[in-house]
Amino acid sequence: MSANEFASKRLAFLHDLHSGKVTGGYKTALETVNYVRRTxxxxxxxxxxxxxxxLQRECRYFTLCLPKCYVVTNMIKRILRLIRDEHLRLAGASEEIIRDPYDSLPRLWEEDTIQETATSVKHLRTSLIETVHEFVTEIETCSDNIxxxxxxxxxxxxxxxxxxFSTTVERFLLSAGKTRRFNVYIAECAPSYSGRNLMTILRTCxxxxxxxxxxAKIFCCMSQTDKVIIGASEVLANGGIRAMCGTYTMCLCASHFCVPVIVCASFYKLTPVFVSGDDQEAFNELRSPAxxxxxxxxxxxxxxxxxxxxxxVSPDLITLLITNVSGxxxxxxxxxxxxxxxxADLLL
Structure with a gap:
């Protein structure tokens, strides 16, 4: 693929994200992985x-173009880790070295020695494509595993x-509703009123x-609530989350009444970034006042x-984070x- 073709594919992918053709964490993660697979x-x-x-250059590029779309860079960083692991495996590294990147200086020296070993590009390319294909399957089954x-x-x-409305929370509640009867309060989340979409779906169960x-009724109803279950746009490195506006209010009310807060989030939302709620420009987006x-x-x-x-939402307001692996x-x-x-990829 020539440089012009590569730049054209990158701009097309970026346009899909900016124009809203690709929305939501799941679709963004899938499209990013497919873009990297083609690369x-x-x-x-x-x-x-x-x-x-x-790929590191690509990650920096998307960080500049999409500074608040963490899922894109998360997927590139994850694939970078898969490339390292696969390269070490093909070069004959032990599973202990592949499994733990944080070990001792002798381990780091051994990894550098292994990386100097020549590996067939054709073999590596084929192996990586298969690895990324398995990674796509893992993304597709995330919500089901949660x-x-x-x-x-x-x-x-x-x-x-x-x-x-959160697709992950929707599937979580419907899964429990197959065998158990329970009640759900859904805050409508003005001004988007996306809670109405979830209400329409849960009525079918x-x-x-x-x-x-x-x-405005969140505080009143919280005293009758056993647990709060919410989704997240991103899970930050300190255990906090970035979620739809209104979530912080709900978590504060839950803390006041000692109600546990459970967050459902797929692994591709785990972000190696520290963001403070005081720094609104670093993590927030302003939508139309209309x-x-x-x-x-x-x-x-x-x-x-x-x-x-x-x-x-700070981590002290969260009781449990449920990923596709465990809580x-x-x-x-x-x-x-x-x-x-x-x-090596955390600061890209």
Whole structure:
């Protein structure tokens, strides 16, 4: 593939993300992996090191172009880790070296020695394409693996509260609703009112008694709630989350009433980035104020209207994070990130 063709494919992928043709964490993750798979299959590279440098440049490029779309860079960093592991495996490295990138200086020296071993580019390319294909399958089964764990967390006659619409939470609740009867409060999540979409879906399940509530009623209903189950756009390195606006309010109310907060998030949302809620510019996005007040209103000319898309929820407000592997405390997220990404790629 020539440089012009490569640049054209990159711009097409970037356009799909910017134009909204690709939305949501799941679709973004799949499209990113497919883009990288095409790069691995068609780009010109003569060694694993060349390929990693190419993907590292791509990761930096997307970080600049999409500074708040962490799923894209997460997938590239994850594939970089897979490339390293596969290269070491083909070069004859032990499973202990492949499994743990954080070990001793002798281990680092041994890895460098192994990386100097020549490996057939054709063999490596074929092996990597198969590895990435398996990775795509893992992404596709993420939500199902999270939903399977629902019966471990939702009991008969429980009252659950959630906010807005999340595909992962939807499948989680429907999975529990197959065998258990329980109640769900759904905060409508103004001004998008995405909670109404979840309400429509849960009504189809006879075992789930769902009630749509305005956001202002979250505090009132929290005293009757057994647990809060929410989704997340990203899970940050400190165990906190970036989630739809209104989630922070719900988690604060849950903390006041000592109600456990459970977050359902696929592994591709685990982000090796530390973001503070005080730094709104670093993680938040402002949507059109027309969602809140019509431009035809006289109020528009008299005030500055901001419509943030996300909330940053600190780890101390979260009880449990459920990924496709298992449920973990927020303090354990650092270990999951260490397993997913190589330390050399964390700062790309």
């Amino acid at each position: 691995v299959a068609t780009a010109k590279w003569n060694s694993a090191e060349d390929l990693m440098k190419l 939903a399977i764990q629902a019966l471990d967390h939702i009991n008969t006659n429980d009252t659950v509260m959630t906010i807005g 006879p075992n789930i008694q769902a009630e749509l509530i305005p956001d 969602e809140v007040v019509s431009f035809s209103s006289d109020v528009v000319t008299k005030m500055d209207i901001r419509n943030p898309a996300y909330d940053c 973990n405390a927020p303090s354990y997220i650092y270990r999951l990130i260490n397993e997913l990404y190589h330390p």
